[in-house]
Amino acid sequence: MVEHLSEEELTDLFKCVSDETRRSLLVKLCQEGPCRVTELASHYDMSLNAISKHLKVLEKCSLISRSTEGRTHWLKANLSEIHKIEAWLDGLRSIWEIRLDRLAKLIETEERDD
Amino acid sequence: MVEHLSEEELTDLFKCVSDETRRSLLVKLCQEGPCRVTELASHYDMSLNAISKHLKVLEKCSLISRSTEGRTHWLKANLSEIHKIEAWLDGLRSIWEIRLDRLAKLIETEERDD
DNA sequence: TATATATTCAACTATATGGTTGAACATTTA
């Protein structure tokens, strides 16, 4: 089943992972499992607030999820949205191959007609 | 062979495809094969200059290439760089799975020790 | 209750980005 890929969602996803810090945060959460905001921030030469903002961007496009436990927030990676990026890339490749196929058939026909 | 993925290259690639117009241009070039700048621009409700700038961004990260023939420039898609994005996504997934594996083994050990 | 800890909110700054317009450049054609 080919699902409909909203351009807006794709734009948000690509923009989200186009930032090195956010990619790094996502990797860290995949490696370490659920982490708190302060713990994540401790690895970066950047204010806690900056990290908090990055996490919100990741959360907004569902690349991470959050569960609040008292005053601490637990963040965890959620890779399920990644398939939307993969689907777009696969689509692109198949569009490319379809044209090459058409081209190959055209050349074949030309040769037959010579 | 796992090649080294430069963060800067990744950032540029993701930023490049995070724009809807640029994604659309890339798709069009995959579908139609080599096109001129004006021809591409004719499909968009946007100035020729804007499209020209988008093409330069695509060109800078090698998602398209250009060959000049007199006054006309022929653009064509080049999907070879796409694998860098795919490699990063694959890496992320494998990092995720490695942790889940470790976790599963841990639980197994815990159960054995009960 | 007072204080410390975990996090976000708000306001601000600097820079990057996507778009515009008008001029310039290069090449083709009349």
Added chain:
DNA sequence: TAAATGTTCAACCATATAGTTGAATATATA
């Protein structure tokens, strides 16, 4: 050679983004 065509360059504008700092909010602990 003059005019038309294809493209880029340069300057500008509005908005978005990544970072900062300081205050606010919520919860835990002494």
